[in-house]
Amino acid sequence: MLRILTLSTLFPDATRPNFGVFVERQTLGLAAHPDVSLVAVAPVGLPPRPLRRIGHYARLGTLPTREIWKGVDVHRPRFTALPFTKGRYHAAALERALVPVLDAIRADFAFDVIDASFFFPDGPAAVALGKRYHVPVSIKARGSDIHHWGEAPATAAQVRDAGQGAAGLLAVSKAMKADMVTLGMPADRITVHHTGVDQDRFRPAADRTAAKAKLGVPGPLVIAIGGLLPRKGHNIVVEAVAALPGVTLLIAGHGPARAHLEALIARLGVGDRIRLLGALPHADLPELIAAADVSALASSSEGLANVWVESLACGTPIVITDAGGAHEVVRSPDAGRVTIGDPLAFAAAIGALLADPPTQAATRAVAAPFTWEANTAALYEHLTRLVADQR
Structure with a gap:
């Protein structure tokens, strides 16, 4: 023992x-x-x-x-x-x-x-x-x-x-x-x-459209999960989604950057489709992630973010920066995209996944070793x- x-x-x-x-x-x-x-x-x-x-x-x-x-x-x-x-x-x-x-x-x-x-x-x-x-x-x-x-x-x-x-x-x-x-x-x-990652809890939605409807989202959905801290780069994702008409962004997390993000959302005039959800219990994350078409995080530094593998297990591809173990997770296009921490680059990567998404099964398979x-x-x-x- x-x-x-x-x-x-x-x-x-x-x-x-x-x-x-x-x-x-x-x-x-x-x-x-x-x-x-x-x-x-x-x-x-x-x-x-x-x-x-x-x-x-x-x-x-x-x-x-x-x-x-x-x-x-x-x-x-x-x-x-x-x-x-x-x-x-x-x-x-x-x-x-x-x-x-x-x-x-x-x-x-x-x-x-x-x-x-x-x-x-x-x-x-x-x-x-x-x-x-x-x-x-x-x-x-x-x-x-x-x-x-x-x-x-x-x-x-x-x-x-x-x-x-x-x-x-x-x-x-x-x-x-x-x-x-x-x-x-x-x-x-x-x-x-x-x-x-608990692959029994974090799994693809049987009907993603219905899952989005429960959240009040009629079209494409991007999520960002992480503390509202400058190094998480939520401002980059906000600006990226603001440039994608008809796309909704839901951000889950709390922290000192909230006021800055609220001001940015107001300045860009996208409060009708970009919302800050605050901190959510971890038990509520599988439903949110599985509903999303893309999970985005523009961190300036990471080790290997847990939300990356949770998203993949839900069949949701990720768009992330080349931080930490990004390339250990995004090993194929089915997992998503690794790009630079720039709003235009994030908008292009998100747009590409929305236009030609991998299957949920193919994305989930990437998370199998975790x-x-x-x-x-x-x-x-x-x-x-x-x-x-x-x-």
Whole structure:
């Protein structure tokens, strides 16, 4: 029985059900493995105490410090995330907070390996804790944890040092692995570990026209799913669809760029066919994606976006930028198009797919390798190897 301690600051809770759902799904798959015993630690970063009573921090403060979450034993210790320090002290604060928690866990659960499912601040803290408990550490890189924290002056050295100190590393795409190597991490310790998709839930609509009608969309439908952040490039997709008469765009997500997007939609005079849906529960996404003719995301950086493979599993082709593992997903015209982050280029790619769409079956077939079963099997093999090598 492999005893795993999974550590992730990116993990859902009662106040944030969509937060880190893919880390959750990976963890649930691993916990269900017949040869695994798993405890999860999902630390909650909070500002110093006077600020903890404000806004969403107050809600986070009400979370239990330990609970059974979807059948998994999850600990939720707090650590102090000092504001205005650009993350410089996050990993050290996390390590200090985790020592008494992991000491107590280890008294009853002698974990063999620490599985850190997000690179920062989890990775540096995990490496230090691995030394304390004499167990190997694996760290997974997903996207912004490398592209932001791994390049920011205040945290870049911590990310690099954690990558060099871990027994093994995981990358969501080959492109992410290359970025990690560029930062100075050892290539021979990095394994590409693709995400999975629930192909029973994410599947083509039996009648796409009827599915669009339920959404109040009479003609071609494009969707864009992702946080309303500048790096997601939703403004590019808005301008692209604005140039395609009769095409509707629905954007699902929330974030600080909402006001800018609302102003752009108003300025372009397309409020009748471009709508911001806000954040949607992950459970509602299959129906939305399956209704769409095209799924578009103009990100400036990605690892391997989960919505790419979810869209393909729904039989919906994608139009994306050449970011992260784009070419690991768009391997044929049936998957969609990879283009530059420019409104005219996106409009041309979307228009081409609307004019000559691949079959839903052909698009779905591209997503066939991306299963949670494959994800779990590869992760179990990776962690087992690290433990064996340590012994």
